[in-house]
Amino acid sequence: MQDAPEQFETPPASLPRTAQQPPARLTPAAAEPSRLRRFLDSDLLHSFLRSKLVVLAAILTTLLVGAAFLAPVIAPHNPYDLKSLSLLDSNLPPMWEQGGEPGYPLGTDDQGRDILSTILYGTRASILIGLASVLLAIAIGLSAGLCAGYAGGRIDALIMRIADVQLTFPAILTALLIDGVAIAIFKTYDLDAAKFGILVVAIGLSFWVQYARTVRGVTLVERNKEYVQAARLIGISPFKIMFQHILPNVLSPVLVIATINLALAIITEATLSFLGVGLPATEPSLGTMIQIGNRYLFSGSWWMVAFPGLTLAVLALAVNLLGDWLRDALNPKLR
Amino acid sequence: MLAFAIRRLLEAAIVMLTVALLAFVLFRFVGDPVNQMVGQDTSLEDRMRLREELGLNDAVIVQFARFVAGAASFDFGISYQMKQPVTAIIAERAPATIELALVAALFAVSLGIPMGVYTGIHRDSWLSRVFLAVSLIGISLPTFLIGIFLIYVFAVKLGVLPSFGRGEVVRFGFWRTGLLTASGLKALILPAITLGLFQMTLVTRLVRAEMLEVLRTDYIKFARARGLSKRAINFGHALKNTLVPVITVIGLQLGAVIAFAIITETVFQWPGMGLMFIQAVQNADIPVMAAYLMLVAFLFVLINFLVDLLYVRVDPRIRIYGRGA
Numbered sequence: 001m002q003d004a005p006e007q008f009e010t011p012p013a014s015l016p017r018t019a020q021q022p023p024a025r026l027t028p029a030a031a032e033p034s035r036l037r038r039f040l041d042s043d044l045l046h047s048f049l050r051s052k053l054v055v056l057a058a059i060l061t062t063l064l065v066g067a068a069f070l071a072p073v074i075a076p077h078n079p080y081d082l083k084s085l086s087l088l089d090s091n092l093p094p095m096w097e098q099g100g101e102p103g104y105p106l107g108t109d110d111q112g113r114d115i116l117s118t119i120l121y122g123t124r125a126s127i128l129i130g131l132a133s134v135l136l137a138i139a140i141g142l143s144a145g146l147c148a149g150y151a152g153g154r155i156d157a158l159i160m161r162i163a164d165v166q167l168t169f170p171a172i173l174t175a176l177l178i179d180g181v182a183i184a185i186f187k188t189y190d191l192d193a194a195k196f197g198i199l200v201v202a203i204g205l206s207f208w209v210q211y212a213r214t215v216r217g218v219t220l221v222e223r224n225k226e227y228v229q230a231a232r233l234i235g236i237s238p239f240k241i242m243f244q245h246i247l248p249n250v251l252s253p254v255l256v257i258a259t260i261n262l263a264l265a266i267i268t269e270a271t272l273s274f275l276g277v278g279l280p281a282t283e284p285s286l287g288t289m290i291q292i293g294n295r296y297l298f299s300g301s302w303w304m305v306a307f308p309g310l311t312l313a314v315l316a317l318a319v320n321l322l323g324d325w326l327r328d329a330l331n332p333k334l335r
Numbered sequence: 336m337l338a339f340a341i342r343r344l345l346e347a348a349i350v351m352l353t354v355a356l357l358a359f360v361l362f363r364f365v366g367d368p369v370n371q372m373v374g375q376d377t378s379l380e381d382r383m384r385l386r387e388e389l390g391l392n393d394a395v396i397v398q399f400a401r402f403v404a405g406a407a408s409f410d411f412g413i414s415y416q417m418k419q420p421v422t423a424i425i426a427e428r429a430p431a432t433i434e435l436a437l438v439a440a441l442f443a444v445s446l447g448i449p450m451g452v453y454t455g456i457h458r459d460s461w462l463s464r465v466f467l468a469v470s471l472i473g474i475s476l477p478t479f480l481i482g483i484f485l486i487y488v489f490a491v492k493l494g495v496l497p498s499f500g501r502g503e504v505v506r507f508g509f510w511r512t513g514l515l516t517a518s519g520l521k522a523l524i525l526p527a528i529t530l531g532l533f534q535m536t537l538v539t540r541l542v543r544a545e546m547l548e549v550l551r552t553d554y555i556k557f558a559r560a561r562g563l564s565k566r567a568i569n570f571g572h573a574l575k576n577t578l579v580p581v582i583t584v585i586g587l588q589l590g591a592v593i594a595f596a597i598i599t600e601t602v603f604q605w606p607g608m609g610l611m612f613i614q615a616v617q618n619a620d621i622p623v624m625a626a627y628l629m630l631v632a633f634l635f636v637l638i639n640f641l642v643d644l645l646y647v648r649v650d651p652r653i654r655i656y657g658r659g660a
Contacts, residue, residue: 165350168639173594173631180616180624181361267477274479275601277616294483294602297491298498305487309480320475 057321064315068123075117076103079284091296094303107303109292113284115303119311122284126312129199129285130265134258136204137265141211142254146242148212149219160216163209174206175268179277195279199272203265210257218250252330260323263316270312286312343643347636352403354632358625359402362412363395411626416618421626425608430510431501432600432607436592438523439531439599444585447535448574451542455550456569466539473536478595482529482602489525497522499604530599534588541584545577586642590635 067074090112095102106115148159166174179202186194222228223246231241272278273287274294281288286308293305369386386392390401405411411421450470454463473481490498502518504511513519549555550573558568597609604610608627615623 161346168590168635169631170591170594173591173597176594176597177628177631180612181357181628183616184361184619184621184624263475271477271479271598275598275613277613290479290483297483297487300491302487305483309483313476313480316477317475 051325054321054325057318057325060314060318061322064123064311064318065127067120068127071117071120071124075114075120076105077114077117079113079118079121091301093301097303106307107301109289109304110296115289115307118284118289119286119308122286122289122308123311123315125279125283125285126266126269126287126315129196129203129269129279130262132200133203133265133269134207134261136200137207137261138211138254138258140204141208142215142247142250144208145212145215145250146219146246149216150223150238150242150246156216159212163212166206167209171206171264172268172271175202175272176275176277178202178205179272183277195283199269199278202272203268206268207261207265210261211254214253214257215250218253219246222246222249256323256327256330259319259326263319263323266319267312267316286315339647340644343640347640350636351629351632354629355403355406356399358406358628359399361628362402362621362625363391363398406626406629411629412622414615414620414623416615416620416623421622424611424623425626425630426509427511428606428608428611430512431605432593432596432609434512434514435523435526435530435599435605435607436589436596438527439592440534440585440589442527442531443534443538447538448542448581450535451539452546452569452574454539455543455546455573458547470536470539473532474540478529478533478598479602481532482525482599485525485529486602496525498525501606526599526603526605529602530592530595533595534585534592537588538581538585541581542574542577545580546573549573549576583642583645586638586645590638593631593634 072078090108090110092101092104092108093099094107094115095105097107104114104116106119108114109118144159144163148156179198182198182202186198219242228241228245231245236245269278269285270287270290273285274291276291279285279288281292289308290305290312293301293303293308296304369382369389369391390398393401409422413419414421414424417424450466454466457463486498489496497518500522501513502520502522503516504513504519505515513523555568555573558572563572593609596607597612599605600607600609601613608630611623612627614620615627
């Protein structure tokens with residue numbers, strides 16, 4: 001629910017690569033047999049298959065992400081298509097309960113939207129916002145961390161001071177405050193269109209600090225290595241050294257944080273939407289579904305909140321487990 | 336020590352000024368304050384007079400100085416929505432949040448520490464596994480889902496506990512407490528558990544990790560060799576030495592409790608400051624938002640300042656660094 005307390009400050013053992021070599025990918029394309037062989041023999045795959053829980057988490061994540069992105073194809077109804085909605089179909093229980101209809105396997109909500117379809121579309125929205133905000137956080141954090149670590153001095157002090165200050169506030173509070181302020185600003189304009197962007201910016205801005213700190217730590221080590229000194233000697237611009245030569249070497253800790261952050265970002269989005277300051281109620285998202293369902297809890301319509309809630313819980317847990325495993329597998333110090 | 340404190344104080348002041356600037360920009364430039372205060376049929380002259388009275392025609396820097404001076408004396412203007420001074424609204428709402436946060440923290444500590452000690456001593460027992468599984472759920476599930484689940488079980492299905500509000504409150508001056516009536520206490524149970532669960536898992540995991548560390552040290556081995564009772568070793572020697580980091584983390588977590596109170600208060604319609612903030616956001620009630628922003632920033636800066644000072648007292652290495660820098 002909150003920033004993962006663990007920091008990933010130490011560079012992983014796989015780091016002594018030179019900048020000329022591309023970083024080994026985690027899931028290399030099968031085109032090159034030697035590379036596939038190497039992947040099959042790697043510690044990463046071994047530790048992955050050893051833990052049944054992690055395999056389960058990976059399967060669940062794949063299933064959920066796959067189903068979410070195939071939503072327009074596999075969903076029985078389209079919750080965006082207002083013409084297909086009928087209030088006569090509202091508040092239907094799941095099909096195995098008394099009064100349920102097979103056309104609506106998990107029941108319907110107060111507007112007559114099919115819960116299953118809405119969950120599929122909503123999961124897609126949640127994952128998209130999560131991914132976009134994590135990418136934004138990486139972009140900010142990576143640039144800030146590289147600059148701070150490579151330039152040092154005043155720039156370093158300034159960036160790290162800002163990071164320290166922001167770190168004292170919980171990420172979800174920062175996201176809530178940025179989101180609240182943005183909504184107040186856009187209140188007078190066409191808000192619904194802007195809400196997607198507001199959410200991404202609010203969540204992205206509240207998660208960049210961890211990347212910046214980690215990247216800075218690794219950059220401080222890399223800066224003094226020979227390949228960087230060589231590059232500097234032959235007159236390559238600092239910008240190119242940072243983003244072309246050092247960047248590949250800081251990516252693996254960034255990947256670990258990104259996985260754990262993805263779960264956090266999805267939860268943050270759902271929380272903001274639940275609080276009524278995220279996506280509008282017309283936009284299917286897991287958070288808004290739970291918010292709507294919550295109003296009907298006392299009338300016995302448990303399915304409106306139970307199924308989206310379960311989806312959110314499973315998604316968050318599975319991605320979290322994957323992130324934990326990735327951290328342990330890529331960090332040899334913990335073995 | 337003094338140099339360190341002054342430096343930290345300066346940094347805290349800069350942070351507060353930055354937040355104040357943000358709140359001021361929000362207050363001054365989002366929507367027109369005059370339009371928010373008067374009705375449709377107010378004449379232009381009246382509007383101009385109000386504008387002059389509010390000082391909105393002064394230079395921006397003067398207005399900012401006035402805003403900061405007002406904030407320093409807890410004057411944040413009048414709420415657009417409720418037409419009351421913001422300070423009065425906050426004074427009315429604060430006791431609810433403070434009581435909720437304190438009870439939640441108490442719950443987290445009084446359950447988290449024993450669970451942490453138990454899982455630290457009996458590493459492989461099945462009960463430890465249950466505790467750790469519970470703590471995994473507490474750490475990865477969103478607060479509002481846990482709250483809704485508790486409402487469904489205890490309020491909807493079993494009907495034993497209320498799902499919203501504070502119950503009956505007793506008044507002491509401006510402080511209205513729900514701790515003295517049966518319905519007030521009952522209403523507090525579910526929100527406090529929801530709010531405290533995350534902190535509880537955090538305390539459990541921290542105490543467990545610290546216990547595992549301490550139980551490996553030589554002085555514990557020596558205590559065992561001296562034939563001291565298990566109780567004396569585990570609680571007298573081991574637990575006591577784990578408490579310093581635990582107290583620090585709990586102190587720092589007080590801020591997080593206030594942040595999560597926004598979510599818990601919304602789920603349970605708890606009439607505290609968090610719910611006030613969410614309602615202010617939905618109604619674009621800028622003065623209330625600005626005041627909440629400043630208040631939260633102040634709390635966090637204060638907590639961090641105190642924790643920093645505490646560290647310096649505990650760890651002499653920081654003291655030397657603070658003098659050198």
